[in-house]
Amino acid sequence: MRKTIIAGNWKMYKTIKEAIELSNGLKRELFKLDNQDIDVVLCPPFTALSEVYEVITESNIMLGAQNLYWLDEGAFTGEVSGKMLKEAGCNFVIIGHSERRQFFGETNESVNKKIKAALANELTPILCCGETLKEREAGKTFDVLKDHAQNGLAGISKEGILKIVIAYEPVWAIGTGKTATSVQAQEAHKFIRDLLAKLYDQEVAGQVRIQYGGSVKPENITELMQQPDVDGALVGGASLQVASFTDIVKKAAEVLK
Numbered sequence: 001m002r003k004t005i006i007a008g009n010w011k012m013y014k015t016i017k018e019a020i021e022l023s024n025g026l027k028r029e030l031f032k033l034d035n036q037d038i039d040v041v042l043c044p045p046f047t048a049l050s051e052v053y054e055v056i057t058e059s060n061i062m063l064g065a066q067n068l069y070w071l072d073e074g075a076f077t078g079e080v081s082g083k084m085l086k087e088a089g090c091n092f093v094i095i096g097h098s099e100r101r102q103f104f105g106e107t108n109e110s111v112n113k114k115i116k117a118a119l120a121n122e123l124t125p126i127l128c129c130g131e132t133l134k135e136r137e138a139g140k141t142f143d144v145l146k147d148h149a150q151n152g153l154a155g156i157s158k159e160g161i162l163k164i165v166i167a168y169e170p171v172w173a174i175g176t177g178k179t180a181t182s183v184q185a186q187e188a189h190k191f192i193r194d195l196l197a198k199l200y201d202q203e204v205a206g207q208v209r210i211q212y213g214g215s216v217k218p219e220n221i222t223e224l225m226q227q228p229d230v231d232g233a234l235v236g237g238a239s240l241q242v243a244s245f246t247d248i249v250k251k252a253a254e255v256l257k
């Protein structure tokens with residue numbers, strides 16, 4: 001059985017003050033939920049990590065970052081290491097988000113190094129993969145998923161992969177209001193799971209959690225979660241409001257896996 005995981009990717013939104021407000025609101029709402037069976041993760045910008053950690057400590061919500069650098073320390077102006085994130089209270093880190101691939105030159109190679117660095121620092125990597133609209137229309141969706149997953153996971157042991165979460169995020173669905181249909185999501189998730197069975201084995205494939213991301217909202221979470229290979233969601237826009245994120249978590253929790 002795979003534990004549902006709902007993560008909020010706040011991207012470059014929320015000042016420290018706003019982040020404290022949002023996490024306080026979420027803590028209040030989610031505290032009422034019996035969400036033992038669900039991992040809830042907030043991924044604020046670096047500047048707000050420590051403050052959000054202070055708010056959610058001793059709650060059932062966990063902390064994640066949106067990126068990291070693969071070395072522990074050094075002369076790398078502007079970068080933040082896994083060691084630093086761990087100390088700030090993080091348990092998770094998003095790696096290889098399409099916005100980082102698109103705007104900041106992230107490659108499979110850097111993604112792979114970052115995954116290894118996250119694992120070395122006892123952070124759970126959330127490895128993002130997904131195709132652009134052009135790639136989907138050219139019939140290359142599975143090729144892209146294979147490229148992102150296989151190369152991102154290069155050299156990761158069986159023990160390592162069991163600590164990783166994969167997020168399928170079709171680029172054309174991110175921030176566009178255009179969600180993948182549940183059939184498209186299931187098809188992609190199943191492809192990734194079958195790939196894991198080939199790269200590792202059936203047992204691993206059955207255990208790794210695969211989240212869907214791309215315009216997830218309270219209105220579509222139930223149908224997405226009902227798909228057998230969808231184990232949670234990586235939520236952008238709808239994670240920025242207490243009401244919508246709480247609703248998503250509640251509805252996901254209602255779908256028994």
Ligand code: PGA
Pocket residue numbers: 009169173174175176177213214215216234235236237238
């Ligand atoms: P969205 O973003 O929910 O705003 O589409 C998802 C993501 O980029 O992780």
